Each structure stands twice: as structure tokens, then as C-alpha cells.
Amino acid sequence: MLVYLLKRIAAGVVLLAATVTVVFVMLALSGANVARTIVGANASEEQVRAKTTELGLDRPIWDQFSQWALRALQGDLGTSFLTSQGVAETVLQRAGVTLSIVTLSILASALLAVAVGITAALRRGWLDRLLQGVAVLGTALPGFWVALVLITVFAVGLRWLPATGYVRPEQDLAGWAASLVLPVAAISIAGISGSAMQLRSAIIDLSHREFVRTLRSRALPPRRLFLIHLLRNAAPPALTVLSLQFVGMLSGAVVVEEVFALPGIGRLAVSSTASGDIPVVMGVVTLMVTMVVAVNLLLDLANAWLNPKVRMR
Secondary structure (H helix, E strand, O other), X not given: OHHHHXXXXXXXXXXXXXXXXXXXXXXXXXXXXXXXXXXXXXXXXHHHHHHHHXXXXXXXXXXXXXXXXXXXXXXXXXXXXXXXXEHHHHHHHHHHHHHHHHHHHHHHHHHHHHHHHHHHHHXXXXXHHHHHHHHHHXXXXXXXXXXXXXXXXXXXXXXXXXXXXXXXXXXXXXXXXXXXXXXXXXXXXXXXXXXXXXXXXXXXXXXXXXXXXXXXXXXXXXXXXXXXXXXXXXHHHHHHHHHHHHHHHHHHHHHHHHHOOOOOHHHHHHHHHHHOOHHXXXXXXXXXXXXXXXXXXXXXXXXXXXXXXXXXX
């Protein structure tokens, strides 16, 4: 198990290093004139060149990246080109919003996917077909469209929930929960659909396996048969789908935060990319990739616990 854990950690570190390298090079080659944006459209060329030199943008790309990487390894993500504020502080101030949305979304997806998947697999018939249809629809609908429908129905029409804005939990816990219901619902629908159908298919497939028929013939209690042999063996594929859905939830959070006007790192990434603020973009990318690696590591460990064969890979 320790060897497997070390392999997964090493793979995560490689993924993080490769991602930040590619993103930095793409940003540096994008051609965005950050210095011109900062000093203003009416500034002279001398002022633009001076600001470019001040920011270090006149140095070779590899030199810029190596300097950034060395500081990042020491915990220093630099300062924003536009605001001169520390990147780490800026990103962490926004991270709480996105983490709240994504964490609640993945928990809701996992719990509801298990309930829907088990119900569809055991009940079958018209209920199974209905759940499959809803799942396919939920996967096909774009997140921003779902968000707009939820706002129209529950915020504008019924006035049950706020349409936009974010309330911090230390200010008002009930208001915080209310401000996250619609964003979490908008992101979770696709995750619930994909994981539920994967779990359903795995349970149905396993129920026809030879070892399950053998266990039934030995009069094993149905609850024990389902929980220990069926559900445990069906869980790894669903967890794999859920880990992929987590990446989609992070990218979906960018759109959802724009729709619901939430001050998360998704909106920060959009605004920083548009203005060419490389340190802030790199800080956001580093945090988001680290989150993906951490969640995938946890799900890989859960898979290894449920299926010992995984540890041999």
C-alpha cells in the first residue's frame, strides 16, 4: 500500500509540474501587452518599456519561469502585476468560495449518485428507465443553462433563494447555505448523472456474475450479499467517474461563479487571464491543480482499499 501511495504522489507531482510549465509558457507567448495595460493606453513607448523591464517580462521565458518556480517552491507565489498584492493572499481570499461550492457539490454528487444508482439497479422497470432518462438529460445539459433555469425558477419565480451574491459563513450561516444551494445544484447535476449510471451498470453486471449466483445458492443474507460483495465491487468504477467529475466541477465553477456573481477563484482566473496578470493566473492554476491531485489521491486510496488488485498496478 505504501508503494502504491508513493507512486500516486509522484504522479501527482509530475502532473502539477507539467501543468504549471505549460500554462506559464502559453501565457508568456500569448502576446498580451501587460505593461501597456498597466501604464495605460496613452503612455509613451519609453514608459511601456520601463514597466516591461520592471516586471521582468523582457527576460527569456525560461528565465522568467525558473525564477517563478524557485519562489513557488519556497511558498512565495509573487505579487500581482496589476494590484501589487501578494498572489497567495489574493488567491486564498477567493479559494474559500470555490472550495465551498466544489466540496458540497462532490459530496452531494456522491450521496445522491449512490441512492439513484442503487435504486435504478434494484428496482428496474419503469423507474429504472425514468432515472436513466433523467441522468442522460442531466449529463447533456450545459451547466450555465441549468444555472439560468434554476435562477429563473427558484430565485425569480418562487423567490425561495437568492439569485446572486455570496454570504460568508462567519457573518450568517443560514445566508451562506442559501447562497450556495443553486450553484451547488447547477454543478452537481452532471456529476450525479454520470456516477449514478456507472454504479447502476456495475451492480447489474455483477449481479449476473458466477460468484454472486454461488453466494445466493448458499443462502447468504441479501443485505450482506449486496453490501459486502455487490456494492463494494461496484464502487471503484463509480469512484473513478466521480474523480473525473471533480475536474469538471472545478471548470464548471468558473462559469457558475460568473452566473451567480460569486467572488471565487474562477472569476479571479477569468479576470486575471483577460488582463494578462501572469502571477495571479499561475497562483490560481497551482491551487486548482493541487486540489485535483489531492482529491484524486484520496479517491485512488479509496479504490485501493475497496479493490486490493489496484495496489498491484
